[in-house]
Amino acid sequence: GENVEQHPSTLSVQEGDSAVIKCTYSDSASNYFPWYKQELGKGPQLIIDIRSNVGEKKDQRIAVTLNKTAKHFSLHITETQPEDSAVYFCAASQTSGTYKYIFGTGTRLKVLA
């Protein structure tokens, strides 16, 4: 079955700096890769996603890149702000439709003011 690895487990950056979180997956059948942000005491929320026919996607300060050959994808947050502090999860799935996601173990991001 699919296995998703995520690094680093914790990341501290100064406000205004960039943050990068990396994930690798094992199942070549996976073709949909969402990223979720989880704030304390809340459920995860989708922040950006990418499908396998696209190499990069950007939404304001957040971008995701995908390398299907190497089976890895990354989340990039630029100009970090204190409100970006949260736990971030990557996931992989065989479809963007209704199907189970396999999640990484999460990255706790701390943005230092």
Add this chain to the structure above:
Amino acid sequence: GAGVSQSPSNKVTEKGKDVELRCDPISGHTALYWYRQSLGQGLEFLIYFQGNSAPDKSGLPSDRFSAERTGGSVSTLTIQRTQQEDSAVYLCASSPAQGGYTFGSGTRLTVV
């Protein structure tokens, strides 16, 4: 409601007791998923329901865990004879046919 509702938000139970966790998905969402989040860990897939199809139970860790979804809407996750290692946050999500999870806030289960 507008979101996925889970109840209770917190549950403390004695080892060996059975517990039921409830999830009310977003109206009209065809799929419903259960995940478990242990302290400092990722989201572990448990089970998912899609329409009237047989559920994918491949993530359930033991036969003490079961789930049902009545009328294609509300779902209940049942854990029998709870053990301390069952302590975790149990998250429910639902999605429409085109995908995209909306998570609830979870039920924090503590087995003492």
